[in-house]
Amino acid sequence: MNITPVILCGGSGTRLWPLSRQSFPKQFVPLLGNKSLLQLTLERLAWCQSPPMCVASEDHRFLVADAIESTAKQGSVVLEPAARNTAAAMALAALQAADPAQAMLFCPADHHIPDAAAFATTVQRGLPAANEGAIVTFGVVPSFPSTAYGYIEQGTDLGNGSLQVKRFIEKPDATKAQALLLQGNTLWNAGIFLTRADTLLAALRQHAPDILQACEQAMAAPQHEQIGNIGFVRPEKTAFLACRSQSIDYAVLEQHDKVVVVPFQGQWSDVGSWNAVADLTPADAEGNRVVGQGHALVAHNTYIHAPHRPVVALGTQDLLIVDTPDALLVAHRDHAERVKDVVAHLTRSEVPQAGTHRRVARPWGWYDSIDTGERFQVKRIGVKPGASLSLQKHHHRAEHWIVVKGTAEVTRGQEVFLVSENQSTYIPIGELHRLHNPGKLELEMIEVQSGSYLGEDDIVRLEDRYGRQPQR
Template sequence: MILPVILAGGTGTRLWPLSRGNYPKQFLALHGDLTMLQQTISRLDGFVHKPAMLICNEEHRFIAAEQIRQLNVEHSGIFLEPVGRNTAPAIALAAFKAVEQGEDPLLLVLAADHVIEDQAAFQQSINNATSLAEQGKLVTFGIVGDKPETGYGYIKRGVQIDNSTAYVVDCFVEKPNIETAKEYMGSGEYYWNSGMFMFKASRYLDELKAHRPDIYDACKKAISVQSNDMDFIRVDKAAFEACPEDSIDYAVMEKTKDAVVIPMDAGWNDVGGFSALWEVSNKDKNGNALFGDVKAVDTKNTLVFGDKKLIATVGVEDLVIINTKDAVLVAHKDKSQEVKQIVNQLKAEERSEVTFHREVYRPWGKYDVVDQASRFKVKRVTVKPGARLSVQMHHHRAEHWIVVSGTAKVQIDDTEQYVTENESFYIPINAVHALENPGKVDLELIEVQSGSYLGEDDIVRFEDRYGRLEG
């Protein structure tokens, strides 16, 4: 049986300001109505497999769980990495968990942030890999490229394996310069490295133990102490933090004698930057990919993303224009990979825009900071049906809440009341309070904070159903 293992732990910044540290690209809908994570799960539809296992960062757990819930599909658990340690340790956790349950499934390792246009071709490549993986081979999928590409690593194929579409892996090579990439494409012997794999759980652990026993031992120790919290699986934090960081390519695939590559021609793209996003997007007759409320005059080969604001372009070409609620990016399409330099500047200045959107998602819903100054902050708050914020207090701020739609159940110290549309309530400094949506529809509020300090860390939690209590 195949167990899909979806790696969703990335915090990439190449698509900033769309992608942020707390809301990276795998959780964004960049190519269609579904997010990239949801597309990764959905392209397994009609394919015989166990419910997928997800591996993500601790801070992304509620976003991941909510996006899976929206698909109304089962899953085999959501592993939470206390810290990022690259792909080799992440896959090891999934493999240990699989064999721990008395099974030895084929792990189908997928990234949560890739675009694959041809689902049938993707699934056929998986079918082609199954028998080889059952025989103990470690299969990787090589993308049949359509142009010389300097942004990807490559896999060189060796001899073809009898009665199969697979080849022995001759070697893995790093990202080439353009001249070398042209040579690779002309030879017909090289594929783009997709970062997708299939192998038995036990075979991966055997190879990891042989070539990187330090990673094997650290992950085995980490998973020996597990705790389950709703959908989430946590491992021993100290043990996993002590684990060396390495990719599956370096740790296992480049060292094993059983690596094979299966070509995949399925319209694959890792959307590693805005040029790649432009390539996979639908375009108008002038080559423009336009999202949102956009008016383009004498504009060509340009990518525009608007967020609830009119964007107008006149006489421009080959640009990337990204507008979010709190940031605007304008770049030449050929220079879009250099967005990371902007991100590095923002990090050095400790700017919040690196990590947070103006709209912030929480396990109970979301909030949007509409306006703020030194002694006040205005938020639009949405609470999902049945959700409840933690029982908490603030040392430095008072809050006024106005219900716009829905019904709120409010606790302030020892009193409890229901507040409906066009009604409001006041929470003094140091008052212990909680907010709940007892209804069947979203609860919408306007929250006005006032005080000497308005940071999100001025929250003392006493009860929380989402596991966010300190200590």
């Protein structure tokens, strides 16, 4: 079926801190079965004939590329210069469509829908309405009175499994949510849409012309870059920054007269809180849910996420315990929705763990700052097969490299040589150098930095295949 899947990869996922952070949001985190929600979304949309299009932040371009390469193998990525919510993101995608009559399926990158076949069947039921000029949304049949989701009230049955949308309802309080559930004709708003590109653009022109105009100007002469099987599209920055931020629901859907809904009967979660994540993990007889090296003793209804080290909950009840190498969250389940307030507090307090992980993704691989002190820092570094760090030098630090897995090709000044497992080399202050992985397996090494200043901005790049500025 010729539908272009468009995956909206924005969002910071602050309610899943400390696992999800601004530099590595929840859609990229290996959360379920060692796969990220973005990878699972790409797999779920594999039945679409067209390659996927992702709309993402410039800061996350290589995280998106890695997910596409591991699943769909090819696709395109529209890179937003800044976050401007779903109306602008969807407008960029529609303007990028090769055919104005192309049907486009807009899906958030961070939802979990385990029954991919049922989802595909539901989308296909909405295609006739989309081809006739409607904006089709998909509503989830509610299983409990949730206060975390918006609702859609169903109207006239249009046949073929689609219904007119009577109205959209904001996230309700507990009493109203119970009433909506008993009402029997409301659905959770899943934030998934199917429409033709020209239909969406016409609706934006009618209801949010300023948003569309800013996006049209940004896409009038975008920059294009092809890396392997993935094409990157960069809208013009100044024009896009002038666009206001608004969701597609507020900008268009609540005002538009041709919006239909198709109910989805399968399991769905927006994975929007640690309670939602916990619900995806099987419970033991006491209601405890454990991931990794967690141990629950004389505990009830306790969730433990402990992938790195043993974490023991003794005599606890109704707790969420999430452990990472550099931050720990312990929260009562009733306060799961307030984790975003924790992130705001840490940000105001200038705690770096509010937005960044100890382990940092880079286009060539990753590094993990495992220890630091006065005039020294120790990192684990992983370099993907065939990848290279930039040709660079440092003004204030020297580096010792010890290879622990694979083989490194090292450029040091005029020398180029190989360093194998259990071997090491030294990079003096001010010396030009580059690290390359010539092998077919990941290269892993330990880097010991020493010097008067160890900041990431002490990097002077002379060559870089990833187009980055002087900062690694």
